[in-house]
Amino acid sequence: MSCSREKKVIFIGGTSYSGSTLLDMLLANSPSGFSCGEVYAMFHPFRKHHVDPACGCGDPQCNIWKHLKRQGPKKLYHSIFEMFPEVDCIVDSSKDPMWIRDRSNDLAGSGIAVRNVLIWKTPQEFHQSRKKRHQEHRWESEWINYHRHYFSLVDEWISLPYAELAKSPRTLKILCERLQIPWFEGKEAYWEKRHHTLFGNTSAKIHLYDKESKQFQQCRQELSGQDRNEEKGELDSATPYKEIYYQAPQDDMLQDPSGHYRIMADIENILVNSSLYSEQSVIRIAREKAGHLRASRVYRTYRRLRQAAMSLKGAIAGF
Template structure:
């Protein structure tokens, strides 16, 4: 009985942090900072694991650096993760909703609770998922592993001035229009708010990218307090730590490469020029939109989003 209780309490202590929001808002940076905690592990955008596995069915394909995944996960584990995270029918003749209900009823739903397997193999009490899009986070929170508190789920909504988000997307995807990206930003904002509001107040936190970049110590102290873990100053310099995350910001990966005296990837240079090659190894607020985003594009953005960006505006230059 005592052993059972000890194991139960150990499971209860395990946490998954879901970072919620839109891309280009600092989600990978926050992910890697938390993943640099002694009890943390950055999963990155693990929502992409099923597609990666479909193209290359091996745990070795999950991360381009190191051998962590193939060292800790078997081929069977990798297949189970791809199925559990895929959100598709396990049996082509049975709707997933029905199969989930039946499997849960008979206690055969381990495949649909992948974060328990991740915790078991990784052996860290804090896993961070920066897949971030609201439909993903909303669906994950419905799994039995969270509903029955086998794992503690926390949601951190990362937000950023929409003008900066727009500019970053335009730089990365110059073929897309301001109107298309503005509608996407607004839709994501509304859907993120819906998911965020559905989470109990003690399990949700909103973090501004600009505050994380300008006051990283104070912001991460707040985040650690929210997660009930001790703040570790060394976690701020995430580039010093080993990470094996699945997909995520190439910009964040560029600083890790810089620390290891490796060249900044060409794909990053194509989008950002020498911005990351020339910057110091430090947390820096990116306000390039002030110089790169024209008044016409800003007007087009506000014509679509109305006043929804007003609370998120960051009008300080640094």
């Protein structure tokens, strides 16, 4: 297929555990792609491992992020294009709507195109991901607030249901066509490429590493720590390796003691209709509806203050 050679940055949005790291590496899996992962956290560290981060490629000598950090967030994508002349598509799965908005503004008028993909899980799927990690507290609010915040700050996006991506390789082909980036038979085997992906989801990154490597063992340990229901040995044999798989949610019905269902249904409707399978007119209406669900100014201010507080906390803690 023909692909445009224009340089572009694809921003991936999504809640936690939405499959954003997986999508990042899938889209970047070609010689002209580059996966950033959650690069936002390198510039706004709120955990210790965000400072002086270990590169996703697993090579302790790799210092591309050191170099890129020195250039600053405004020059990030320009610097990557400069470092890797073969790259014309950068994928950034930082997800933070403010980061996406600010970086998109920086890129406006630079000749580098911006595309937005919002990957999402249904409330049932999201609840299952949180439950598995014993993080059920306020899961409804997180799902609702993330999407409303995204709708407030990002104008044009295409949505992608996580389940479609995980279940059907055809989805990746259609998405690549829509984004005008290369697609080839076998592109879903993202572990075939050496990615420098920062941070992100361990279940997606473990496939990058050989079973004998230190990085693989670290991922394994992290996953067995999260998934306390499973014995370590069981995890080893049951978890597929170098394979994309989908686990359907076990709870068909969710309890709704907090009365969140109406707004969840409204958001889900927008996500379904702004999908890459929808007609342009349907997408337009979905985006208009999203306009009504924008997060309040108070909430947006709260997010900004929270971010500043987290960075300050990091600075005081010495990282």
